[in-house]
Amino acid sequence: MTANDKVLIFDTTLRDGEQAPGFSMDHDQKLRMARALSELGVDIIEAGFPAASKGDFRAVNDIARQTSGTTICGLARAVEGDIRATAEAVAPAAKKRIHTFIATSPIHREHKLNMDKATVLARAVEAVRMARSFVDDVEFSAEDALRTEPDFLIEVFSAVIEAGARTINIPDTVGYATPEDIYRLFSDLRLKVKGAENVVLSAHCHDDLGLAVANSLAAVRAGARQVECAMNGIGERAGNCATEEIIMALKTRADSYALGTDINTRKLYGVSKLLSGLTGHAVPRNKAIVGENAFAHESGIHQDGILKNVETYEIMKPEDIGVPKSQLVLGKHSGRHAFAERARALGHDLSPDQIDEAFTAFKTLADRKKVITNSDIEGLILGKEMGTQGPWHLKTLQVSTGSGDGALHMAAVHLVHDTGRAVREASMGNGPLDAAFKAIKRATKASAALADFSVRSIGAGADAQGWSDVRLVHDDVSVHGSGVDTDIVHAGAKAYLDALNRLIREAKPDPKTTAPASSARALSA
Numbered sequence: 001m002t003a004n005d006k007v008l009i010f011d012t013t014l015r016d017g018e019q020a021p022g023f024s025m026d027h028d029q030k031l032r033m034a035r036a037l038s039e040l041g042v043d044i045i046e047a048g049f050p051a052a053s054k055g056d057f058r059a060v061n062d063i064a065r066q067t068s069g070t071t072i073c074g075l076a077r078a079v080e081g082d083i084r085a086t087a088e089a090v091a092p093a094a095k096k097r098i099h100t101f102i103a104t105s106p107i108h109r110e111h112k113l114n115m116d117k118a119t120v121l122a123r124a125v126e127a128v129r130m131a132r133s134f135v136d137d138v139e140f141s142a143e144d145a146l147r148t149e150p151d152f153l154i155e156v157f158s159a160v161i162e163a164g165a166r167t168i169n170i171p172d173t174v175g176y177a178t179p180e181d182i183y184r185l186f187s188d189l190r191l192k193v194k195g196a197e198n199v200v201l202s203a204h205c206h207d208d209l210g211l212a213v214a215n216s217l218a219a220v221r222a223g224a225r226q227v228e229c230a231m232n233g234i235g236e237r238a239g240n241c242a243t244e245e246i247i248m249a250l251k252t253r254a255d256s257y258a259l260g261t262d263i264n265t266r267k268l269y270g271v272s273k274l275l276s277g278l279t280g281h282a283v284p285r286n287k288a289i290v291g292e293n294a295f296a297h298e299s300g301i302h303q304d305g306i307l308k309n310v311e312t313y314e315i316m317k318p319e320d321i322g323v324p325k326s327q328l329v330l331g332k333h334s335g336r337h338a339f340a341e342r343a344r345a346l347g348h349d350l351s352p353d354q355i356d357e358a359f360t361a362f363k364t365l366a367d368r369k370k371v372i373t374n375s376d377i378e379g380l381i382l383g384k385e386m387g388t389q390g391p392w393h394l395k396t397l398q399v400s401t402g403s404g405d406g407a408l409h410m411a412a413v414h415l416v417h418d419t420g421r422a423v424r425e426a427s428m429g430n431g432p433l434d435a436a437f438k439a440i441k442r443a444t445k446a447s448a449a450l451a452d453f454s455v456r457s458i459g460a461g462a463d464a465q466g467w468s469d470v471r472l473v474h475d476d477v478s479v480h481g482s483g484v485d486t487d488i489v490h491a492g493a494k495a496y497l498d499a500l501n502r503l504i505r506e507a508k509p510d511p512k513t514t515a516p517a518s519s520a521r522a523l524s525a
């Protein structure tokens with residue numbers, strides 16, 4: 001594949017995606033997601049905004065340290081401190097990029113930046129020059145490009161290319177453009193920007209009008225060779241172009257685009273599920289590519305067609321996305337091989353130890369549940385992954401509850417700390433979950449306020465497992481925890497402890513990877 005036959009996938013799940021309300025991830029979750037994106041084969045991971053906080057700096061820095069093979073990028077305003085912090089954060093990566101931006105549209109210039117055209121132009125050039133003093137790979141974005149005067153865009157892009165930018169990103173920041181607008185603008189810029197033939201043109205489309213993927217395809221048609229996107233389409237407001245959708249559109253309609261990506265599409269479903277698990281937001285059932293209904297057929301005419309020829313109603317192969325159509329039925333008589341195979345088919349590459357652990361949990365579940373679905377297995381694997389890191393581990397939870405006036409709700413817990421210390425505590429509460437949360441709080445002596453709690457069923461049937469999400473807040477730090485169990489009170493208690501453990505771990509960052517004082521100064525740019 002030559003550079004011109006390939007579309008670079010720039011994944012911004014961890015930056016634009018994480019910026020959206022309700023989608024923040026803690027340090028471990030970001031590292032886990034970065035690993036999954038790298039294994040998926042994205043070309044560039046935008047890992048965060050290092051100047052935003054010490055936590056963001058540390059996450060980008062650790063991702064740069066631990067992720068090999070993928071370009072690690074951080075976002076910076078056209079501000080010296082932001083660029084220095086980003087340069088420092090991405091420095092450990094073998095392949096690193098600084099992405100700097102400034103808004104160019106009249107409304108942003110006048111009302112947000114309070115800068116005239118000449119100042120915006122000068123700041124853009126200065127920022128790119130400075131970023132180039134740290135790294136070779138510099139991307140420049142003209143925020144709100146689609147509402148900018150085209151002549152001014154041409155002037156800015158020509159100048160930043162001369163200053164050393166290698167990627168020129170043309171964002172539809174507010175999701176205002178139509179595919180025709182995008183096609184026209186990208187075609188025009190390709191012709192008129194000086195040096196455009198030597199750089200990669202990039203699309204960054206938001207989904208406010210539901211056009212992000214269509215607009216990204218229009219940009220590709222007009223010559224863009226990088227698409228910025230986020231898994232499950234998360235991002236500011238209505239979100240970004242969905243990574244899984246643009247990739248499968250290019251693959252499925254290769255007859256029309258004739259362009260490739262380096263993505264292992266079979267991992268898409270697993271990465272999508274991982275993100276849902278980490279953030280506590282399930283994808284809608286009817287979501288393209290990765291939704292539960294994407295390959296499900298209920299109506300008779302469709303089922304009849306599918307039975308006669310699957311292509312009557314399916315334009316993609318589920319296995320190309322990692323959605324298994326396996327004939328193996330998993331139950332209590334199944335063995336380790338079949339289990340490991342299914343886990344792999346669902347996109348989870350587990351180590352032998354992880355398979356042992358998940359298989360033991362699977363057998364316990366199979367004894368309790370008649371039918372084991374793919375959702376059960378996912379819940380089990382993701383739930384295990386989430387609950388294994390201490391310092392506290394739940395050994396036993398016993399709940400006694402009743403109904404009617406004066407009913408008492410009690411919970412007793414047995415927790416074990418990483419140090420080996422065991423603690424048993426009990427508490428009453430306004431309900432069984434409240435009693436369990438209070439007993440855990442007492443046992444760990446941790447103080448945190450419950451900001452959000454939810455439980456949903458994964459899989460079908462009365463014996464479906466419950467997936468619980470808990471958000472705890474302490475000292476302005478907000479963390480999310482998850483728990484899975486066939487019993488919803490146990491699922492809630494596991495989620496509560498998972499979140500408490502995260503708070504405890506967040507409170508003690510690894511001194512070796514904490515942002516040094518110089519970058520802390522940079523944060524106040």
Ligand SMILES: CC(=O)SCCNC(=O)CCNC(=O)[C@H](O)C(C)(C)COP(=O)(O)OP(=O)(O)OC[C@H]1O[C@@H](n2cnc3c(N)ncnc32)[C@H](O)[C@@H]1OP(=O)(O)O
Pocket residue numbers: 016019049051052053076077078079101102103112113114143173236525
């Ligand atoms: C379209 C996008 O997605 S843009 C990226 C959005 N991401 C983020 O905002 C990341 C998280 N942000 C933060 O943590 C904070 O906003 C920080 C650390 C970046 C800045 O915080 P503060 O210094 O407190 O400034 P605050 O956020 O209130 O205002 C932004 C300032 O940056 C200026 N600014 C905004 N974009 C740019 C830019 N690209 N280049 C230079 N200056 C900029 C604004 O005009 C404003 O300046 P002012 O203080 O002189 O009015």
Ligand SMILES: CC(C)C(=O)C(=O)O
Pocket residue numbers: 016075101141142143144169171172173174204206
């Ligand atoms: C920072 C830029 C690329 C952005 O997210 C946008 O303009 O939407």
Ligand SMILES: [Mg+2]
Pocket residue numbers: 016171173204206235236
């Ligand atoms: Mg954006």
